[in-house]
Amino acid sequence: MPDVIALYIHIPFCKRKCKYCSFISFDDRVNDIPAYIDALKQEFILRSVSATIETIYFGGGTPSLLSPQQLSDILAVIGRCFEIADDTEISIEANPGTVDLKYLADIKEAGINRLSLGIQSFNDAELSMLGRIHSSKEAGAAVRDARQAGFDNLNIDLIYGLPGQNIDDWNTSLHQALDFHSEHMSLYALTLEAEEMLAKEIKAGKWPQIDADTVATQYELAEELLGQKGYRHYEVSNWSRPGRECRHNLVYWQEGSYLGVGVAAHSYIEKRRSANTGDLDKYIKALSQNKLPPQEIDEIINPDLEIAESIILGLRLCCGINIDDFEKRFGIDIMKQYGKQIEELLNFGLIEKNQEYIRLTPQGRLLGNEVFWRFLPDKI
């Protein structure tokens, strides 16, 4: 068992499902929250190990549907099952449409110290297209309440590359977000999968097709603006004030160990990646019988794959891959092992390197997949 693991807790409930969401979440099961919390507590007990937790992340779904008391109870159980470091980063995702000043103050009191607000846009037409439950006004109020409640580590999520969204629309939303001086910004290009409502609506002609060139320009605009405002770009879609990177997410990109608890939560511990069932009923039932939930994924990451994944994830970080660290970890000279790919990508201008590191160029960050697939092992 590793010394340190990151802990993720999935809260699969929403008031309403957003039209672009492919995460496991249920908008008709909020009555099951108490039973679900009991199941979560049981899973913590079953999975308790002697490892130190340095980051905890409540993701969803909409974790802010949980009451401060429920969150506090969960944290108490975690404290009994694991060693929790003093400076543990405890994040929660919150929907601006579900929070007020009192709620935010109470969860802060319960121990949450990092708040990630899913604002997505400051344009009401865009919010409605996305199927969000809040307005831009409520979004602004949520940020102000968060500050007043004492949150000094705040993330704002925005989505760009929306159907019909032009450069100016994006520029406006971005400026409004920047006015709040959050410590962290996550900017996601809209990625749709065929079965999602918004994808279907585009296909049916309700919204225009997404234009990849516009998305690229929007990204470049964000990169420039956030740079001017003192944010450091540290991962493909993430920016922060220096030292305010999301420590929990860094664990993923640095191929650290993480334990996921709850419906559909993924874990990666000792080269084994697993995922709990996405079926809420099966999950609750198994734990009510004091059994671990059925696993949807359970794979051993072999050394070749581990190397490939650590390159793919590592290159997502703007600091790239440290050549020495890589050699220490895997006993491989990356330049020798992947000389051909690296040469080709350098020629395309998608990566850059020096003695210390290999990393994506700004162009490479937009064309990351073209870089990443080249490092996958050949199938046997």
Add this chain to the structure above:
Amino acid sequence: MKQFKTRNFCIIAHIDHGKSTLADRLIELTGAMKNDKIIEQVMDSMELERERGITIKAKAIRLSYTAKDGITYELNLIDTPGHVDFSYEVSRTLAACEGAILVIDATQGIQAQTISNVYFAIDHNLEIIPVINKIDLPSSEAERVLEEIESVLGYKHEEVLHISAKTGQGVPELLEAIVKKIPPPKGDLNKPLRALIFDSHYDSYMGVVAYISVNDGSIRKGDKLRLMGQGTELEVVSIGYFNPKFTPSEELSTGDIGYIATGLKSVGECRVGDTITSLVDGAEEPLIGYKTAKPMVFSGIYTTQPEDHGQLREAIEKLSLNDASFSFEPENSPVLGNGYRCGFLGLLHMDIIQERLEREFDLSLIVTVPGVNLIVTRTDGSQMMVVNPSDLPEPTEILKMEEPWVKISVITPSTFIGPIMDLVTQSEGIYKHTEYIGHLHTNNVLGQRVRLEYEIPLRSMLTTFYDQLKSRSRGYASLDHDMIGYKETRLIKLDVLVNGVVVDAFSRVVPPDKAHEIGKSMVEKLKDVIPPQLFKVPLQASIGSRIVARTDIAARRKDVLAKCYGGDITRKRKLLEKQKEGKKKMRNIGKVEVPKDAFMSVLKMED
């Protein structure tokens, strides 16, 4: 004598008129198989055939039928290929029969291939039993079709049977007609052996299996035999007939249809159409003139990944053991590397070979633009066959150039004569003849049905001719074609450059006055099928060093997964694996990743 209780026949029909369904019904009614076992039409054995609804390889089934006269007859049903690409195989099949059931769809009437089939059968002196099929369908127009048959083919109403192969209606009467009308095989048991090979295939256990009809004499296991046309000598390893599976027997004698396993390694040594006789004291004269089917359409076959070339060689060699009608020669392309220039009977044959290579040998292939063979006379008087546009001599060195022409026959409602005439003219064709053949109810608004005859360069049929014929006639027109020989022509080579590199796989020979138009549409088409690359890609069409058309593919700017957290890693990795797999279906040309489909798609142009 057994010979006189034997009836050898085939079923001929335009595609989809119900040939295979009728075969099923005959098998079922004579009890060769229980109905529930006839899941699919049993005579189509290759998976590919079933998917395309076409029979590629002729096979035969022995049916036992007790007629009303109380005698039990042995009926040999030989299945024929349904497509004009395989007309040589059809003609050999007909030569093994004494009769043919001519199937005509009650909803569609006579179609182009119906007529060519009938002429074919008449050429072979077959007794023809015309039947109207699908009379159970509400859209059946049996009466009208009956009139059409009389006016076009000359069969009286009472000679024509009405059946539904699907329901079995009228099929018992057809069985009686087969016994009564079709004569028994002629042949003489006491003469030296003469048997016709009407089909063959390669089996990894038995070697080449030849499907034969015994005309004179008999064959037993262990007999030493000789092929009169090719001179191949062989020994009969195993002998039998089809019921519908291989059923070993002691011998095949005069009038019988069955198989012999020869132990030969390649169907090329045991070609369809040859006559088998005894090695010692054999016959003097073969049954029919033996010739090999000549490839008419040529294209290059390459693997998308150059390192797979060895596998391609192996696959082509293996497949050629089983298909003697396609030719192949190694060739080298500056862009695609090592591959083969292959010759096919037609476009369908080309598609089938490609699919079989990809499916049976798990290869990813590039098939270059198909073309015809040109006879080029150089200024120094020497002649050469050109099957690859890249081999075309410089225009100044060419004295004369000839290309193959075909006669086509189109049956269509008269409304569409104008659009079809335009298509033929655009395709450089020449009008020959019109013949009015009658009405169908539903076609009254569309006018009379006519048969049109044209001559056009085979080259023009290799692109979208058939698709356009169908679309211009709203699906009504049917087409048949026949080689008529070579005519003088003047063509030039049109090249396509991708990112500045001439891609020989896209090169075509075209008439000079159409080069600009064709070049333009080729680069536009390629722009649609080649995905944006990491840099801007110019596409050009050229004649010699002169650029006649150009367009650019803009660079791709964005391709990245926005989110990749703990729960995404496995799923996103799989997406990347897919992306990587997709690259294997691409060929890298001048640093540009070209999807393999691009090579054929340039032909599928809009008009």
